[in-house]
Amino acid sequence: MRHPHAKINRGAVVVACDILSEIRTNAEIESLLLEHGLDEYVSSGGSVAKTLLGMKKFATQFPDHEVQTDFGPKPISQLIVEKAIELVGWKQRQAGLWEKLDRYLQLAGFSLDKEVTDQWGGESIVIKGLLTSFPELAELPATVNELDALLSKHGFTVSSRHLSSAKENIAQADWEAANSQCRTFLEAVTDSVAEKLFPTEAALKASGLQKRQLLAEKGFLSTDKHEFSDGNKQAYLPGLAKLLHPDGSHPGISNQDDAMFRLQTVIVTTRWLLKRFDQAMK
Incomplete structure (x- = not known):
């Protein structure tokens, strides 16, 4: 093979x-x-x-x-x-x-x-x-390689450390720590995107949620396409954030399949966001 x-x-x-x-x-x-x-x-x-x-x-x-x-x-x-x-x-x-x-x-x-x-x-x-684990059309390793390259290219060092920690936690069967690092990684990426694209406005935002709201206001995240929303409307990124951390950091809430699913979902999502960011920076 x-x-x-x-x-x-x-x-x-x-x-x-x-x-x-x-x-x-x-x-x-x-x-x-x-x-x-x-x-x-x-x-x-x-x-x-x-x-x-x-x-x-x-x-x-x-x-x-x-x-x-x-x-x-x-x-x-x-x-x-x-x-x-x-x-x-x-x-x-x-x-x-x-x-x-x-x-x-x-x-x-x-x-x-x-x-x-x-x-x-x-x-x-x-x-x-x-x-x-994946058909060639949806090859995860190729996605990971491109993601690593984009993180390095734009100096997302903090985000990169969280991704590395998530993978190390999975290798050591620490599912809860891996899940926590996946969510932190996603938040670090969106925070950095806001700070690099809109530094003046982002500096005035006290939380990651406010920075994601800024990305939506500026059109980087689409509300029409349900990428982001405030309130009770269903949208992808808020839903993913809830999926990544539904029960707090209590032990026993996860297993290998669950942890791998969360990591894979975050990898594909952040690659999608960073490719958009890469285009916006040109």
Whole structure:
């Protein structure tokens, strides 16, 4: 499975290598290196742990390095995740690592294809493969890359830190903190847009809501198209703000799917706003 935009991140590569530590002999790891032409880049360390450390270092430094497989060429980052699935598979003692791998993959636009069946005393889990989370038409990683570029181009450093914190919180399974950072990120973006487009008027506004009202008054946000409104009228941005923080910061209000949905929605929304802002600044 090759994809023009989605790329497996270094966090997923590191965790997948940790899962591969279940392989019993170093000879099996060396055979893997030989099969895929990696022996000239990764030396045998004499043990499973040391050889995997070399593979981990190379793959995180060169995640797009192409290797040959019996299904055609693939980036090394994808190969390592697929080998963790094929050679090790789900084990209860590694449940935390598999869950962490899934979180990193979802941040990159992938997910694990899991088959879960109920059994006496618990669940049986089989990892069947790797899936892309989005169709090519709605590719999230491409959106993230453009968003990062726009944040950097216009000096939205505070906003960028909040986005990074949201992604880090999801990787660490801190859903409530991730949700809070998503809302703060969205508010920081709209605050900065108002301050950069209308600095004199924005300086007189005491709150983020007042700055968004300013953006609507100036026509940056459309009330006719229900992008923003005051009062009880339904509109997109006020509704999104409520969705992002409906229950306060109490623990237990969220889960992985909910947190990923909020992050993905905010990423797509802020990219849309910043592309409009970028045009307005020209």
